[in-house]
Amino acid sequence: MDILKNMKVFVRVAETGSFTAAARLSDIATGQVSRIISDLEVHLRSRLLNRTTRKVVLTDAGQRYLHRCKDILALVDLSEAEAAQANSEPVGVLRVHAPLSFGQVYVVPALTRYLEANPMVSAELTLSQRIPDLLHDGYDVSLRIAGDALPDSALVSAKICDMPCVLCAAPAYIERRGVPHGIEDLAAHACLPLVTPHLAVESWTFLGEEGQVDVKLPTARLRTNSADALAVALTEGLGIGVLPMLSALPALRSGALVRILDDYRLQSTSVFAIYASRQYLDRKIRTWIDFLRDFVDVALAGNMEGFNESEPTS
Template sequence: MDLLHCMQAFVRVAESGSFCQAAQILEISSPTVSRQVAALEEQLRARLLQRTTRSLALTEAGQRYLKRCKTIFAEIDTAAAEAASAQSRAVGCLRLHTITEFGLEYLMPLVASYLEQYPQVAIDLSLTEETPALLEEGLDVQVTLSLGLPDSEFVAQRLGQVHSVLCAAPAYLQRHGVPDRPAALQGHRCIMLADPLYPQGWYFDKEAIFRFHNVLRVNQLEAACQAAASGMGICLLPSFIAAKALSEGRLLRLMPDRQLHPREVYALYSSRRFLDAKIRTWVEHLKTHLPGAFERHRLTLEDPRFWATQRSSLS
């Protein structure tokens, strides 16, 4: 027995006062309507309608049940309308994830501007170093940094590329000199940032991988930046971490002709089909604004004022 169909048949009979009229409304036969109502009464073990050859009336139980049925169908209609509107109107809770420092630098400003544009959306932003399972964690969109297109069953929208640059504090370079090529790094104190994408060392090209006995190894981007800025050694930092320290003069860039350890930035979400409006508008927001943020950092990194050279004031 299809309970909802039987309930619908009962409501139509009760409202129209006739099995025949109910059948016409539902576009099924009168015997089918009669069987559905009878099956419903059997299921409930209660008589809902008093029937005679000339009249039809609701029992007291039928009156109560009719009221409940109408409430249920109203809720179903509301749920259907809300589900349909989710594709056209951004509402509800948007659950996001990315790595901590990338999120602080790039996503937090975009969260603020997005919420101004879509005030009916609430955002739950998770910033961790781990990469959680998108569906299992109930996430809507995950921004990932990878070597290429993620091997995933999810939709991946490319948002741009970031890379890393060699940096050191002015004080360190004054004491130890300015290396101008990969081979010149030998003998320098180096800070290693644990990087699962580039685990063996610093990749200058496919043939040249600089391996060293690091003075410090850390697994957190900001810690590596602080260590380098304090003069502990040379560090390879992602552009979005290095740009601020460079512009503030806490670090200087080495070998400015080299952009190392490229990472593709992608937004991952579950499906294109019936895409929720809050997901669609957030991804569009990222695609509109992230390239500009990447470009601002690129210009900072390419500013000669922040490069360490042999002819600089370091000597």
């Protein structure tokens, strides 16, 4: 039984006082209207209408049921309108997850400006290195840092940006241990790996004029899964390391770190927005992803403008 459809037919009978008029408004046969009312009465175990050859009159139970039906159908109409509105303009609560560093540097200011531009949206932001279960944890969008691509998944992804990585060390370390002028010189240095799923731990990959070169790393005295923690260790002079530009840039700008072997490019990382489905995508999700991508593009261009990439001298 389609209870909502039957409720609508019942309301039309009650308001018009006629099975024929209700049938015309519902675009069904008069006999079908009669069967619907009978089915409702059997389902409810209560008589809703007294019928005569000339008119239809509500019983007391019918009067109460009519009142409840109107409330329920009004809520259904409101819910459908709100759901349709979600696809026409940004509205509602936007639940976002982001990695800690990327979230602090880019997502927080972007989200602040997005909310200013979309007054009908509010947001819940979680910053965490843990990769959440998007559906189970109730997030609309989860931002993830990965290599060139994400593993196959039923979820949908959209690339936000590419984040270059740089090889760097503290001036004090360079003064103490000297500048590695070639990739082969790294074997004599304290190379500190960043332990993440998207970067190799046992080797570094360099791209130069001679193509791709993989360098096996010597045994490290420190390993960490936090780029920000590695940046601190490098500024303290513990060794040479590969950092995402996001984590390295403040120290590079201040001079606390300098770039090493900058004639070579290293593997870059990418930031992806993960969401549940492309079909009937909520307007606030679509507009947030587009807004964040544009914001990060401008921010990265501004951060890199005028940046001194010269190699340190010995």
